Amino acid sequence: MNTSEEKKEALYQRWLNPKDGAGNDLQFQSPEAKKAYEERILRIKAAIELRKPDRVPVIIMPSFFPFYNAGVSPQEAMYDYDKLGTAFKKFIHDFEPDSHIGATAPGPGKMYDILDYKLYSWPGHGVSPEHVYQCNEGEYMKADEYDALIQDPTGYFLNMYMPRIFGALQPLQMLPFFPGMLEMYGLAYNFIPFAIPPVQAALKALMDAGAEALQWAMATGAIEGELAAAGYPQLLGGFTKAPFDVIGDTLRGTKGIMLDMYRQPDKLIQAMEALVPLMIKMGVGAAQQTGHPVIFMPLHKGADGFLSDEQYRKFYWPTLRAVMVGLIENGCIPLPAAEGGYGSRLEVIRDIPKGSTLWMIDQTDMVKAKQALDGIACVLGNVPLSMLSMGTPEQVKEYAEDLIKNANGNGGFIMGNGAFFDQAKPENVTAIVEAAKAHKY
């Protein structure tokens, strides 16, 4: 059994030696591009490992900005993969950050159409073509369904959750109970649902959605391959979530989970504990597949103001920490994005293995975040979203230089934006990148 350090090193080696779509060694555009690709990864690696790279690394983490920046509407970015690629490549070549998070944020619009996805509204489906997709929060899991989730999470997703969030998959609630397929006797009964026309239609929708997902994955993979060949590494190896957010974002919803904290706290905690191994598996599995160690974890409902310190320590942190430690033990680098403020959590989040985490910091005081995590975790961020969209390049430059001066420490710092953004003045984004590049160690 390899140690977590060996597993991490193996993932870094795979990241440093990318493959093309056919599984062969990627052909770089030039020896310079290959060198730049490696330097960029090693620069980020050094920062994550709390060492000083050659200069301050810089990563820009946008939402739909690359598409607005290229005059491509969110709707086009979701439905026209050529436009998606052209816009995303322009974004990288315009700003030349050390790494990027891929052109995957918009996702395949046609696939959502096929599935009749209820959980979100997207351009042309509930929001206008020039606006971005947004979540329709609701109680997709009912208050009395915790036992069903705890006892059989996969069965719960298949028979209960998926029929609710995908209109086209509603008939999946008729699927058989798969653990009933034990022996020849009685086996046939398990297959009867597959003879029912609505179930067959749902299976057809799954196949069609799969075909579209594959088209999209080939397109986004090609974009990333092309950018890698030009020297720009994709940062993310996959994603997973904090169990509190799994339940609070898209299962019970914000209101549901918060009422459960009072009405059925033990069930909630039990369910979050049941989700821990699944969320570890989700992140580690993705890293193994992509060969990139960094696993993105967008954090939502543990931010300042959402929960008290006591509630955070009781309901949010234990299972988030367990997922992060599980990722680290398997050689991954968790990238928790502390959306909103996290100032009241800085003491709690220090309790994590050293040099294996990359915290994206949004509205938290970066100097305090750095002080709290110094010698523990790398910090990334925190140029404010409002400054990017409404400020001037001079303001951004000054802010970024202050970050370098006050939050840089002895390495363990990566320059970047604080929150995922759609709108920004391009010259403000340039100002972030230039500030980092100007600072040699």
Added chain:
Amino acid sequence: MSEKLVTAIANMEEKDALALAKQLIAEKADPMIILDDCRSAMEIVGQRFESGTYFLPELMLAGEMLTEITEMVKPEMSNGQKIQRHGRVLIGTVKGDIHDIGKNIVTFMLDASGFEVKDLGVDVPADKFVEAIREFQPQVVALSGFLTLAFDSMKETVGAIQAAGLRDGIKIMVGGGPVSEEVRNYTGADGYGKDAMAGVSLAKQWVGVK
């Protein structure tokens, strides 16, 4: 007034609060007094939120208790009885944005604090705000948004209210995750609330309630 009911709601003892309310109704207590107790309890909840003892789960649960008790009390109210209000607030999430959790919390906190609130929902275009101002005659208009695009929609809405000649009579506040003083300034609003209670305080200040 039932000290017990106020305490139960304020201390998040949901079962006790509902049982007490039920008992009071059975004992033919004045519905208006029960609702007054709820409002007193909400004031305590609001204070505890402002002082950092309570957070969102408590606001959510308090809102639930309030709804449940109001539903119980309603059938007992005689025709002439009407809840006293401080003033009217028109609220909505601006065009292009469909986030509503923050807006809903502000709405019920305003309601619980004695305002008559009209909620236009989400993705509300500027002209719909203008139209609703004409009909509802609010003293305060609250614009909510979570996305960066909302800043422009807020600005546009403030502009439309101005263009319709309705700006002078009303105060406008903006709020939502990324909203800051910078955003307030950009949109041309009169104030912004960092959280739900800040929004309530602003509204109270604007209509002259202590």
